[in-house]
Structures are given as C-alpha cells and as structure tokens.
Amino acid sequence: VRMLMSRILVLLLSLLWPRHIFSEEDCRRWEDLDSAVVHKDGQVILAAMFPIHSKSVEQELNFTSTPDRRKCRGLNLRALRWSQAMIFFIEEINRNPLLLPNITLGYRIYDTCWTVALSARTALSVVSQPLKRNSTGACLSPSIPLVIGDSGSSLSIAVSSLLNLFKVPLISYFSSCACLSDKKQYPYFFRTVPSDTYQASAMARLVKHFGWAWVGTFGADDAYGRTGIDMFTAEVTNLGACVAFRVIIPKVPTQQEIRDIVKTIKHSTARVLVTFATEEDMEPVVEEVGRQNVTGRLWVASEAWVTSTLISNKYPFLSGTMGFAIRRAEIPGLKDFLESMQPFTEPYNPPAREFWETVFRCSFNTSVPVGSMADQVRYNRTCTGNERIQDTNTIYNDVSQLRVTYNLYKAVHAAAHALHNLVIQEDRAEKQFCPDIYSLQPWKVIKYLNEVNFTTVFGDVVNFDKYGDPAGSYDIVNWQKGPGGGPMHFATVGRFDSSLPEKQRLVLHQDAVVWPGGSTE
Template sequence: LVVGLVPKTSTVNNSDGSFYIRPLNLRVFRWSQSMIYFIEEINRDPNLLPNITLGYRIYDTCGLVALSMRTALSVVSQPLKRNSTGACSSPTVPLIIGDSGSTLSMAISRLLNLFSVPLVSYFASCACLSDKQKFPYFFRTIPSDAYQASALARLVKHFGWTWVGAIGGDDAYGRTALDMFTTEVTRLGVCVAFRVIIPKLPSQLQLQDIVKTIRDSTARVLVAFAIEEDIQPVVEETVRQKVMGKQWVASEAWITSTLISTNYPSFSGTIGFAIRRAEIPGLRTFLHSLQPLADPYNPSAREFWETQFQCSFNTSTPVDSMADPVHYNRICTGQEKIEDTETIYNDVSQLRVTYNMHKAVYAVAHALHNLLMCKKEESSTDKQQQCPDIYNLQPWQVIQYLKEVNYTNVFGDTVYFDEYGDPVASYDLVNWQNGTEGGPLQFVTVGRFDSSLPTEQQLVLHQDSIVWQYLAQGVPVSVCSPSCLPGYRKATRKGEPVCCYDCVPCAEGTISKSTDQSECTLCPEDLWSNPQRDVCIDKQIEFLSYTEGFGMALAATAILGVVTTVTVAVIFLRHRDTALVRANNSELSFLLLLSLAFCFLCALTFLGQPTRWACQLRRTAFGLTFALCLSCLLSKTLVVLMAFRATLPGNNAAQWFRPPQQRLGVFLCSALQCAICVAWLTTAPPYPVKNTWLYRDRIILECHLGSLALFCCVLGYIGCLAAFCFILAFLARKLPSNFNEAKFITFSMIIFCAVWITFIPAYVSSPGKFTVAVEIFAILASSFGVLLCIFAPKCYIIIFMPEKNTKKYLMSQKSSSRRCIPTVRDSAVRTGSGSSFHHLGASTDNSVDACLPHILKDGESSRAVLEARRAHGTVQVLTIAIN
C-alpha cells in the first residue's frame, strides 16, 4: 500500500482576520490523479513488481501542519488491510509519498522518524531536509534549494544585477532559500536591498506594506522564494497598486503557476528556474476519464466536477469536506466532458511537479521490486534471512533499497538518490512571454542548469530569446550605483552596502582595465597611466634636447659666445701691432680667448640625450676648459701684481714671470686638472642613468657622476683657481689703469664667483632637465662675464676710439699723473746714468715713459739723458706685459 499526501485545498484569510479552506486546487488535484495513473501503470507492467499489486490511499492535508501530522500519525499507527477479503496479513505502511511543502514535510518526517518510516517527497525542496542527522529517512525527487539558490545567484550575477530585493514565504522553504540566496549573492558581490517575509495569512495592511517596500526600493529586480498560495496575494496587491518597472525572478515553486500567469498578464517577462518537465503519454486521456460518481467514492472528484462545470450534484456535501459548500443553480449529470474544457487540471503542457511525482512513484516501485528480486535470487539460508518478506514488510527494511535505487526512466533521465537523499539538480530556465493574438502567457524555456556538469558548463542561457518586463529596453538595470568604467575605481560609501559606492578616478600611475574594479592597479616602474587611466603606456623620456625651445635658446647663446670670442680674437689679431694689444700680453690674451671658446663649446655637450661618451665628455670638458681659462687669468694677474710690486732694481723675481714661465704656469695648472680628470675617467667615470624617482610620470635621462669625490675635486680645483685669482686681482685693482687689467679681472672674478655660488642652490632645487639647463646657464654666464669684463673695454677702444690706441696716448700726462712706483723713481735719481731700470715685465716693446716726469725731476735734463742712455743700452727698460 502506498500512501500519498497532497494539499488539494488550502487556507485563505478573510478581511476580518478569519480564514477558511480554499476550494479545490485543480493543479494539486491533477497531481493526485497522476499518482493514481502512475500506480495503475506500474500494476500493468509485467516486468516491474510481477504478481504484486500496489494499493494506494491519498489524503488531503489542506496545507496545514497539524492536519498533516494527524494524517501521518493515523496512517502509521493503525494497520491497513491489503484487500477486503483479509486473506493476507495486514502490513504496516512501508512508506509515504508526500508532502508538497517543505514545512509540512519537515513536520511529517520528524514524526515518521519515530517509526522508521521513509518519506519520499515530490515537491519539498528546502535544503534543510538534506540534513541526515535530523531527517535520516527523507528522500525527494525535486532538487534541493541549495542548487536553486546557487543557480539564481549566478543568474543575477550574469545579468549584472547588483542591487536586488528578496521576498520569501513564512515557512521553511521561503526562509531557508532566502538565507542561502542572500549568502550566495553576497559572495558574488551582489547586495540585497531589502528582505521581505510574506505571512501565511497576511492582512491587507501587511500586503500594502510589502508592496510599498517593493515600490519605494531602487532595486528593479525582485527574487521571490514562495509557493503559489503565498505569492499570489502579493501579486494581486502589486497589480492593484499599479507597481510597474520591476523585473520578477521566480523560484521553481511558482514560476510555472498557470493561475498567476493567466490572471496577471502584466507579469510578462518574469523569469526563473523550473524543475524539468516531461511529456507523459496517456496522462491526458486518463485525466479526461475521471468520473465523479464512479466507485470507489472520491469526494475530491465530485468537488472538482462541480467547480469545473459550475453545477451541483443533488447530494449533500460530504461530511469530511472542510470546504465551504458552493451551490450552483444547474444540476450536474455526471456526463459532462472534461475534454471540452481547458483548465489547469487537463493542461499537460507543463508537467513539472507531475514529472517529479512520476519519479517518486517509480522510485518506490523500483525499491520494492529490488526487494522482491532479493528474495527470489538469493538461494542460501543466510541470504534469505537478509531479504525481507514482501508480504510482511516493515518500513525500515525499505530504506536501504531506496538508497540504492538507480534506474533510467522512459524519458532518458537517470533517477537515484545521493548520500543526502537528493537527486541530481536539473532546472529549465523559464520565461513568461505573451501568447499570440492576446492569448495567455506562455512558458518559454530560455536556458538550463545542470549540476552534474562542470561548473563552467552548468548554466546555459539563450539570452536573445528572453523577453523582459515591458518597460525594459533590453536587459533591465538594477544597481545601487552605476558601474565604474575603466579608469575608475569603486569607493564604498560609509555606512552603506558595498554595492553603493562612488566612482573615483584612478590616481596617476594606476589604471583599471575593467568595469567595477575595487582597486586600481599600479603601473610598472617604466610605464605610466594614460590620461584615461585605463592602460599603462611607456613613460615619457625627458632630457634637454636641441629641438625644444629652451635647448635651442641655450645652444644659440653658446654659439653666440663662440662667435663673439672668435670676433674678439680676430680684432686682436688684426690690431696685434697696436700699443693697446702689445701693452697686454698678447700670447696670454689669445690663449685666454681660446679657452673661452672651448668653454662656450663645452656648454653644447650638455645638450642632447645622455650617452656613455657624452656624459664623460661634458664633465671632463667642463673641468679642463675652465681650468685653462682660470690658469690664464691667474697668470695675467700674477704678472700685473709682480710688475708693480717689485721693491728693488736688482730684484731677481722678474725672471720667474717671463713668457716661458707664464706658459709653464698655465700648463702646470691645467695639467693638474687633467690628471684629476684622467683619474676620474679610469676609476669611476660618469655614466647615463634613468631617473625614475624624481618624477613618477616620466623618466629623466641624466648623467650620474660616477665618483662624487673626484667630481668634487674637479669643482674644488676650479674654485681654488678662481678664489686665488680673485684675491690677487683684488690686491692689484688700484695700480695705474693704462697698464692695469687687475680691475677688470676683479670684476670678471666677481661675476664668475657670483654665478657659481648661486648655481649651487639653483642646481639642487631645479627638477629634471632644468638641472642641466641651470648648469649650462652657469657656464655661459661665467664665460660671458670673463669675456666681456676683460676684452669689451679693449675692443671698444680699438674700434671706436683708435686715438687712444697709440704709444703717445699711453705716455700722456693723464697717465703720468697717476701714481708711479716710488722705488723705480728713487732708484733712477740715485743711480744716475749708470743705473739700470728694472720695471718688471717680459716684453721690450713697451716703455715706462709715463713715469718719466716723476723720475726725472730736480731740473735735470732727463729726456736727453734717458734717450742717450736708452740708445747706448745703459738704461734697460723692461716694460709690463699686463695680463
């Protein structure tokens, strides 16, 4: 005997808070009739349970826990006869098929655990029923909601819905599925905007509050885990309040509800997972063969008939019916044709729960068949004792055979139970679409979920076939905040869910390549983010180039300095026989001009991309050219100073400052700097480096010093030469001006030292390529300072005042009125004609006639005497080679 529990009727609340039993549910009534059909089909099958006839009893639990438990308790506590003759013993019920609800199944299963009676459910999907500690004898042919929650969460994630509302019924099915769905979508980065529980008997005020929450929420996608009876009042209230623009995602409990889809066409576009469907041949014919007055008595058949044909039998309502009687004016004849009507009862286009009922009945049949085969096939005494007696069957003996059920049905599906009593999860993704010519909504399969496949292949969608709710243009958008495009990152708002965020642009040097990145990715060291912050590009290479404006200006200035220096040299060369050029040591002057030209050319080596040879050239060229320049200036200063500071006519110091000694001094001073540079280049020469730490967005190509100590030696040596030259020139600044360059050297050294002293802070504080620009500027400024201070006055006299560039002018009164060297004058008076005038110098092409008025006083005929002595060589005048 097989016992079936189905909720053919259900409870409904009245507006006053009371409730009554709803009339017969035609969909559930079809399930009960299908169970009868499947049992009769098994009884007709000679290969399945041969010589065994299954009996059945079907009870209406009305969807009430109390009634379900009372029914189950009465079934297992009272023996039921196998037939009316009583020929066989009365076995206890070996198992029960039912119930449809998870809450009902949980209550019944706990009760049946006391009697070790297995329960096989066809529609109880709560994941909590997989707990074998609490429900050791529970089996089901519908997948666990754990799979459905995971599939719906992945569906939501697939369509980019990150802000969804969740609705659940107030039962184990709704609450458990809601919790699992929330956990799963949260793991996938989706936020639940609100959670609403639908009471079993909701008042109108509660329904209004639920719909108000739905309407006011910014979530456009609503996921509902509820049975048909629970969700229908909410749907009605939603339609009544004209809540539009919401995309409903239904659970398998109501996604194939013909009652809702037929009466509420505005819910077109609803999508959800439904359990697998099947085409069951012969079932429609069996359903049409129902007779309300046939024997045995079937009160549900009579109630169905009255509801279906809007008529009443002339018999009173059965006492055991809890439904309020409905009286119709027309009398039922019992000859009406069911096939002439189109209702959910005889609609076999969506046999999903019915197919699960088929699996449950046949699973029970195969378990009993295996038990029967055990008795026939085993021959030994021990084995026979292990096989149960099919005619005295105990419930606990069926459990092991239910666990081992594994068969392939006529529809090609393999039916078995895993260690938790669950089947393989397989769903169809169903979409509600408008029928043709204004017909009812159609259930269109647009995808599939199969847990037996690899993870990446489990969910299959035909997105182009999906029809969304009518206000949506394409896939609805349901987000708390819009997606952050590449180049932006998500910044969560304080106190709000993680799905509510602001889109913040990525910082410089970081990128985001995809949408909705929570963090920006740092670019590699040699790359930088583009302006859109969505890709890393090569950093800009920066160095002071000839091609840019600033570099061209510096190069032009350096070339101008070279041209100016060459021009001065040409002027001096053309006027090399004039008094002014000859009065200035021409050899040192030309050597100084050559060194200045090299200084200007040295500035050009700092322009362009640094290379190994360029870095070495620019540093050594700078040190050598300035050392040569300052050596020439120092030699000039020493000649001036020593020429006018000789104390006695017989002083032999003059011999150390003649032209050979001057050339030797310049060579030695330059050679020392050259030695330092050679040591620098051989030990730790300068080399090019990529400076990535000064700027994050670009690479500065610059020359590393190599050895900082040797670089400091080069600069220190130049500094010493400049300081020494400045001190000597400063001491000689007040000597006679016509022969004195010390004043101009002093000015040039002041400019030189001022430029290089201010260069230090400017060099340290200048960033990137401007560091090189400051260095070039200091080279050019100091070179121009020396060139202009020393040679500009001479060139001006040579070109614009040639009358002053004569020997006569140099011997003029203006010159003689200046202070002459007392020692020379006094020596001339004392020594007379036999004296020798040693005016320190190295060139015989000049004279000391400027001092003659001071030397030849006291009435002596000095001019004649000196001229005579000069002619006879008795007066040796060594003129000054200034500078």
C-alpha cells in the same frame, strides 16, 4: 457479608481484567484517524499526501460536544491533478510485467489541506493502520512500507519528524528546503525535487551573469522561503552583488501588510526582485502590485511559482519574469486519464464530485459523500453527471507544464523500484517462490531507496545522493506574452545543471529572452 464481598470481588476483577474479552465496542480509539479521500486495495499500499484543498476551515471549539470533522475549502485543481496522476502511475506499474510482477500496488491518498496539523495527522494514520490476521495469526493486511509526500517543506518537516520515530521513509515530490538534507534530523527523507541549495546558487549566478548589482528579496514565512532567501543572499553577496531589502511574506497577511510590502517595492531603487515563495504566497502581493500599477521591475521566481498559470494568465504585467523550473516531461495517456474522471465511479473519489460542482457550477441532488473534507457550496443548477471535462480548460487538465507531476512520477517509480529490488532479495534470501509481501518492513525499504538508480522512459536518471537528494537540474524559464494577446507562454531560455563542471553549469540563450515591457534587449 459473604455475598457483599463476592460482589465486590467480581467488580474488582471486571475492572482489572483485559477489556478485549468483552465486546469490541468497549475498546476503541477516541477518533478514527484514517482520513484517506481515495483508496484502493492492493498487496502493498503506497500512501500519498497532496494539498487537494488550499486551506483548513477554522473550527469553533466549545469543549462541551464532540468537535466536527475538520473541513477544508479552496479546491486546488493542480494538486487534484497530482493525486489523479499518482493513480495513473500506479496503474501503469501494475500493468508492467517487468516491475513488481505478480504484486499489485494499492494506494491511500490523503488531503492535507496545506496544513501542518492535517499532515501530522496523516502520518499518524499511516503508522496506526489496523491489522487483520487469519486463524493462524499470520498478517493479512497489506503493508504500507513508505509514504509519498508532502508538497510543502514545512509539511514534510512535520511528517518526516513523526515517521522517523517508526523508521518509515518519506519521498517528497515538491519539498525543496535545504534543511531537509540534514540526515541527523531526517534520516529517512528522500525527494525527487532538487534541494534549494542548488536553486539559490543558480539564482546568484543568474544575477552575476546579467551584472545586476542591486536586488530586493522576498521569502515566504516558512522554512522554504526563509532558508531559500538566506542561502541566495549568502551566495550573491559572495559574487559581489548587494541586497537592497529582505521581505518576509506572512502566510495569512492582512491587507495593510500587503500594502506595506508593495510600498517597499515602490520606494526601493532595486529593479530586480528575487523570490522564494509559492503561488499562494505571491498572488496577494502581485495583485496589489497590479492595483497600484507598479511597473519596471523584473521578477526572478523560484520553482514553486515560476510556472504558475494562475498568476501568469491573471497578471499579464508580469511578462518578462524569469526563474528556475524543475524539469518537465510529456507523459503519454495522462491527459485522457485525467479527463476520464467521473464523480461517482469506483474507487469512490469525493474530490471528483467537488471538482464537478466547482468547475461546472452545479450541485448534485445527493448528500455530502461520507469522508468528504470539503466545506460544501450549493449551486442553483443541478449536475447531470454527463458534463465533459474535455470541454473545459483548467489547471487540472492542462498538461503543458508537467513538472511537479513529473517529479511525482519519479517518486512513485523510485518507490516501485526499491520495493521490486527488496522483494527479489527477500526471495533469494529465503529461497521462496512467493515472498511474504504482507510483512514488508519500512526500515528494510530504506536500504533499497538509497540504492535506487534507473532511467525514466523520458531519459532522465533517477537516484539519490547521500543526503537523499537528486542532482540540481533546472530549466530557465521566461514569461512571454502569447501572440495577439494570448495566454502567457513559458519559454525555456537556458538551463542549470549542478552535475556539470562549474563553468558549464549555467547555459543561457540571451537572445531568446523577452524583458519586462516586451523588449528583447
């Protein structure tokens, strides 16, 4: 009996005793959350989110075996450019002796596949990074004090809601929904793209300027599209115009839904169509518009698609389109950096390999790289690795319209300036020559983000108002056909600046506008 009781006691103690006294294999997460596609170590890490793929592949769940790692498809060359540009900006900062001297920034870049679920997963990954300690218990792991992203407003809403729980700031380069200015819901959200409050006001003033009294409206089926169109409608009706219809574009529309949308356009007497949507939302609509040969309409595009070369070059009948674009910049050295990307160089970059296979239409005779999220496609031709990006002309290496990329530049530099000022203050407070950068707390960064105020090398002031927003400044862009039937040209024909007095905000060079059909009057 004593022998039996002893065995039972040992069994009970083994169940109650902390599991960590046994092997580490006995205690681990169900699944590794970290899905960074590109990363490089540093003393401080900036995490960033980009929709490097445009959609997630649906998984079949049988609940009898471990689900496969989520896959994505549709390589987004524009977002790939953003992700590579982030690396370029960080390396520039690391070479700058005046900004974060003696501190090396690293990065973890995540592919969110334009999917809320993957964006939320990334947020969880950032706040659950494993920590390494030395023999004295001091932290050796680099801190991740903030996140840069996400691209879409719905994605940023999900990410910010999660990061709020841990007081981690989020700086977006492309999420413009006015809803994100609500500091009660999103107290740690900042952005370098203007709030759509300004864009809706600018669009309404454009309509009034030209005397358009009867307009149709389109919005994407998300926070960005619905909120944007509702704000525009309120503004434009106050200015005396009327809205003929309000159409919401489904995120995954059926062909019948697209035909119904175009039917609304054809049957309406409204000749001016105002949109709040992305290029992914708009493409199936304008494709059907072209197929049915619907002409004689003027499209007013929001900033999310007004400089889309994907749409402008594919659908030349949209010549005359107008819209509001965020400020652009010419960034020296970026094009050379983008074109220097290689498929098998360090830091290892799975999207670079996929870019190679997609653009050069060839396949490498190697296995799919570990960590790749791509749904693999095989080509008959073998890649040599000696193909040259310089010989291609894609959205990836097109640096003629660096607008979102410039917003990303501002976001990365705003983060660096905030961290720089935080480190200086920590150094002074503790009278240390070398502050403990491994213990940077995200909540401390927020104070310095609120105080950010610097001028870029391109002459633009970067700061945030009490809502975490920048001033509303836009170029007014007009789509004009290139000479001899060349690619569509985005001509700047005016500007809107919310920081100026009311009557000076909208400036338009009407004689420079080309209307649908090619008329200048």
